Amino acid sequence: MVRLHFERELSLPDPLRVARARSVPHLGPRILFFSGGSALNAISRQLKQYTFNSIHLITPFDSGGSSQTLRVAFDMPAVGDLRSRLMALADETVLGQPEVYALFTHRLPRDAKPGALRAEVAQLRDGKHPLLSAVARPMRALIQNHLNHALDHVPADFDYRNASIGNLILAGGYLSQGRALEPVLFLMSKMVDVRGTVRTIVDENLQLGAQLQDGRQIHTQRLLSGKEAPPIDSPITRLFLSDGRQELSAADYPLLKRNRKLIQSADVICYPPGSLYSSVAVNLLPAGVGKAVAGRCVPKVYLPGLGTDPEALGHSLADQVEALLTPMRADAGKTRPARDFLTHVLCDTSRSEAECAAVTERHGVPCLRLPLALPDRPKYDPAIIAELLVSLG
Known part of the structure; x- marks a missing residue:
């Protein structure tokens, strides 16, 4: 004692x-x-x-890895640690949203050739990627809207190697919500039934x-x-x-x-x-x-x-x-x-x-x-x- x-x-x-x-x-x-x-x-x-x-x-001040790639591309706070914690607290059971969880935790290959990366990104943009098409409507449309918002604004030389799809979705939501993280964090929490509260300190x-x-x-x-x-x-x-x-x-x-x-x-x-x-x-x-x-x-x-x-x-x-x-x-x-x-x-x-x-x-x-x-x-x-x-x- x-x-x-x-x-x-x-x-x-x-x-x-x-x-x-x-x-x-x-x-x-x-x-x-x-x-x-x-x-x-x-x-x-x-x-x-x-x-x-x-x-x-x-x-939200991380400046390494794929978070830094997004920070440079979109002039935004870091979202990688936020997404990671949301996923750690998500309901991963069949009662939750396992399809959404799988999409949010997916990363593009680290060592893929540029052509293969462009092809997978094109699948995501068109809604034909297996992980995205597995998500039921209307959530799929909402996620794709955020994702495409990010893809529409990435620089021509954006490096997709090892890019986190969840981070891209967060980035798109950030841009579409007037450069505010809180609304999209709230939305993602609901999508995967997060068992807790995750917020950026500022x-x-x-x-x-x-x-x-x-x-x-x-x-x-x-x-x-x-x-x-x-x-x-x-x-x-x-x-x-x-x-x-x-x-x-x-x-x-x-x-x-x-x-x-x-x-x-x-x-x-x-x-x-x-x-x-x-x-x-x-x-x-x-x-x-x-x-x-x-x-x-x-x-x-x-x-x-x-x-x-x-x-x-x-x-x-x-x-x-x-x-x-x-x-x-x-x-x-x-x-x-x-x-x-x-x-x-x-x-x-x-x-x-x-x-x-x-x-x-x-x-x-x-x-x-x-x-x-x-x-x-x-x-x-x-x-x-x-x-x-x-x-x-």
Whole structure:
């Protein structure tokens, strides 16, 4: 047994809470995540067995992979992480919309020749592609309208290799809805019966910026992640919003009112595993996030990533916690105690006792070591994490 928020004791996971949530997932807890990337997708798939009410506020500032191709083509926010999370939370059973799910998760071949790619795109445009023709009307017509809107506006030199059909549909919806993501995210959620709420933290076409310890500034996410560019060789000291060239004031990009209401309704707030800065901390930058989090008196937990995170170069576990607290304190007040924003750090037993003790000593936040990882690789066990979070709710 461990002592948690509000001085109540729980076993982690709590079998009674887990069983109750599994029996009535439509009444499950409202667990809110600040996230991006794919690190949370396996946990999200597991979580929908216990609650249909999880909330995912996701960064639209990714600038890598196929998302970057669309950003350049349409001058738009990144949609890849949003689509990925929608699919992770979708009802994949026959009771849902498996044909729509199959279409939204399809990618064009990575190594196909230009002629073959053009032929498949032509099938999609004409509604003759097997994945599209399998979708029942009138949904098929609606999807094709969005898809063709994107195809009508792609540049002549657009690279279709490995292109996500779901991303193209989102892009077409974004363009047809007056360059707004929220309406098309809502529509896609209904199409695949998403078991939760997925929203962009702000509906803005911005970049992520970072100040490095050696004085350099980086102005796009893909230069931080170590995937499409060499890993950074100097620690990150500060994160900020950018237009791709210069720093922007967070006050000019406030948290959307509807997202503030979601934070205010959460039963649990979680800073989940993922790239420390570009997947998690970036969501804490917009004005109003820190105040909203501080104003909600519920368990607020950090699950630090396992393995090596190139963005956390030179960071101890206590430094990683500081990276989360800094943007929220900048918004809500620099003297606010850490526990206004974070009540617990939950670590796998692979973390040393000394690392956990340093978190508590520096920030005054309990740091618990629990067996949370898969036995054969440095990833969290999705079943254990889902049940743990449900127990907190």
